[in-house]
Amino acid sequence: MTSLERKESLIRITLLLVAFSAVSVLVMITFFIFGEGTPIMLRYGLKKFLFNLDWFPTQGSYGLLPMIVGSILVTSGALMIGVPFGLAGAVFLTEFSSKKMRRIIKPVIELLAGIPSVVYGFMGVVVLVPFIRETFGGPGLSVLAASIILGIMILPTIISISIDSLEAVPPSYREGSIALGATRWQTTRMVMFPAARSGILASIILGMGRAIGETMAVIMIAGNAIAIPRTPLEPVRTLTSNIALEMAYASGEHREALFATGVILFLIIMVLNTAANLTSRKRGR
Amino acid sequence: MALRPAGIPGYLNLREHLAVLVGLFLLGATSILSSSCGRSSAEKSITIAGSTSVQPFADRWAEVYMKKHQGLSINVQGGGSSAGIQAAKSGAAHIGMSSRDLRPEEKGLLEVIVAWDGLAIIVHPTNPVDELSIVQIQNIFAGNIRSWALVGGPDKEIHVVTREEGSGTRGAFLEMVMGRMRISKRAIVQDSNGTVREIVANDPFSIGYISLGLVNERVKAVRLDGVEASVENIEDKKYRLVRPFLFVTSGPPGPGVRDFLNFVLSREGQELIEEEGLIPVYKE
Numbered sequence: 420m421t422s423l424e425r426k427e428s429l430i431r432i433t434l435l436l437v438a439f440s441a442v443s444v445l446v447m448i449t450f451f452i453f454g455e456g457t458p459i460m461l462r463y464g465l466k467k468f469l470f471n472l473d474w475f476p477t478q479g480s481y482g483l484l485p486m487i488v489g490s491i492l493v494t495s496g497a498l499m500i501g502v503p504f505g506l507a508g509a510v511f512l513t514e515f516s517s518k519k520m521r522r523i524i525k526p527v528i529e530l531l532a533g534i535p536s537v538v539y540g541f542m543g544v545v546v547l548v549p550f551i552r553e554t555f556g557g558p559g560l561s562v563l564a565a566s567i568i569l570g571i572m573i574l575p576t577i578i579s580i581s582i583d584s585l586e587a588v589p590p591s592y593r594e595g596s597i598a599l600g601a602t603r604w605q606t607t608r609m610v611m612f613p614a615a616r617s618g619i620l621a622s623i624i625l626g627m628g629r630a631i632g633e634t635m636a637v638i639m640i641a642g643n644a645i646a647i648p649r650t651p652l653e654p655v656r657t658l659t660s661n662i663a664l665e666m667a668y669a670s671g672e673h674r675e676a677l678f679a680t681g682v683i684l685f686l687i688i689m690v691l692n693t694a695a696n697l698t699s700r701k702r703g704r
Numbered sequence: 705m706a707l708r709p710a711g712i713p714g715y716l717n718l719r720e721h722l723a724v725l726v727g728l729f730l731l732g733a734t735s736i737l738s739s740s741c742g743r744s745s746a747e748k749s750i751t752i753a754g755s756t757s758v759q760p761f762a763d764r765w766a767e768v769y770m771k772k773h774q775g776l777s778i779n780v781q782g783g784g785s786s787a788g789i790q791a792a793k794s795g796a797a798h799i800g801m802s803s804r805d806l807r808p809e810e811k812g813l814l815e816v817i818v819a820w821d822g823l824a825i826i827v828h829p830t831n832p833v834d835e836l837s838i839v840q841i842q843n844i845f846a847g848n849i850r851s852w853a854l855v856g857g858p859d860k861e862i863h864v865v866t867r868e869e870g871s872g873t874r875g876a877f878l879e880m881v882m883g884r885m886r887i888s889k890r891a892i893v894q895d896s897n898g899t900v901r902e903i904v905a906n907d908p909f910s911i912g913y914i915s916l917g918l919v920n921e922r923v924k925a926v927r928l929d930g931v932e933a934s935v936e937n938i939e940d941k942k943y944r945l946v947r948p949f950l951f952v953t954s955g956p957p958g959p960g961v962r963d964f965l966n967f968v969l970s971r972e973g974q975e976l977i978e979e980e981g982l983i984p985v986y987k988e
Contacts, residue, residue, distance in 0.1 A: 475886070476869050485889070549906060558863040558907055560892055638895070643868075646889035654892045664895050668786040668870025 456678035496566025505577030532575035540639030557652035560642030573626035584618020754788015754801030785872030803872030822916030847888025865912035917981035
């Protein structure tokens with residue numbers, strides 16, 4: 420073996436180890452969370468864990484349903500706000516704006532993704548929560564506040580991935596449609612959207628993943644009550660906030676129950692990620 | 705194996721990457737090692753962790769004490785009573801702060817009462833309600849009384865703000881006020897005295913409970929069965945909602961920590977926190 424070859428194989432092995440270290444971290448985290456979280460789920464009963472309405476961890480009552488519903492409500496609220504605005508933005512930037520405008524606006528939108536979530540939370544507390552309280556009533560800390568802030572937070576994800584997938588559509592599609600006499604909007608709606616569908620879907624699923632996993636901003640503006648809200652103006656607690664709020668204090672079974680909350684969250688996010696991967700793979704065809 | 709020229713820029717980048725990764729790893733490893741050794745270097749720095757209710761006062765003590773002892777650093781962290789007790793037990797902190805009594809399973813630590821604190825029930829300053837009875841407070845927090853009109857206020861929904869499960873302040877509130885009643889599931893939950901105060905200061909129809917020492921002009925402490933929440937009334941044993949602030953250590957403290965504790969319990973240390981609205985130990 421020449422020295423160059425030896426060097427080559429050395430580098431290869433080192434890189435392989437590094438690549439595996441990332442995988443092994445994931446494996447370790449998985450084992451750790453499941454190892455800590457599943458015993459209590461089995462002991463307490465998975466059904467009770469998922470469908471019981473009472474979360475009184477210091478009194479041995481571990482119903483996660485309010486938090487599961489809370490996560491779903493807040494995430495779907497965020498999608499209701501983030502998806503229309505995000506898609507509209509992406510369509511405008513790819514189909515209706517000049518190149519120059521796109522060059523300025525796209526990086527600005529991507530900057531949004533770099534703002535720390537605590538800043539979003541702070542803006543929510545200072546601006547949005549008082550606005551909701553004074554305009555609609557209720558305490559202000561609510562499903563609505565969390566949905567709006569999360570909707571804004573997932574905008575960059577939805578916009579930039581949608582733009583990428585709209586731009587990946589071969590120009591001949593657009594040209595063909597315009598040549599047939601379709602207007603820009605008709606072209607967008609009937610040609611571009613269907614062609615970029617899987618990428619757009621993936622962007623929505625990734626945005627959903629971000630929304631469901633967000634913690635800091637949600638703790639600050641959602642109110643964190645442990646009951647299922649009856650209106651969007653009532654406070655709500657998500658799975659992530661449940662863990663973050665109580666982790667510092669928890670010990671014994673309570674701590675295990677928080678790990679079990681993590682297991683549920685882990686499963687939900689795994690499903691979402693797999694779905695995103697599957698839909699974006701279709702784009703390759 | 706396919707050969708590639710070793711000199712292309714991509715390779716160098718990868719190597720640099722690798723170096724950075726290894727460096728980060730080593731950094732992480734050393735920080736873990738040094739933190740586990742931190743216990744032995746007791747004389748240069750003292751770590752205090754725990755209750756967020758006690759934290760501002762511990763900060764004050766630390767500030768004054770450090771001025772007198774140049775070269776010593778006292779590091780005060782929050783995290784909550786249970787976490788502080790746990791940290792003292794495991795040795796992660798020299799002193800744990802607790803704003804509630806130790807539970808049976810936490811006994812075995814050395815505990816010192818460093819101050820007494822009142823628990824104030826707070827409302828927005830514009831709220832016309834000045835006085836509540838214990839029974840009214842119980843029913844408000846349990847969710848049975850939902851309108852301010854039922855306790856002499858405007859016909860508006862009451863927004864109850866409570867602390868998270870496991871908090872020392874919540875524990876003290878449950879013990880001293882709620883008795884066997886549960887706090888309503890619809891109550892807003894916040895994870896520090898500061899955020900509870902912030903919400904009550906901003907929401908005209910909310911009610912919460914915080915440490916008396918942290919009440920400021922932005923919120924109003926209500927009279928409890930006619931007794932004003934004040935240091936004087938606690939000293940006269942008229943105001944009922946009083947709890948101890950504890951410092952806990954695992955086993956006898958080292959000389960540095962002991963000296964700090966002596967300062968905390970000294971007349972000077974106690975006067976410091978009296979200025980901040982706590983009740984010194986010698987007055988109880």
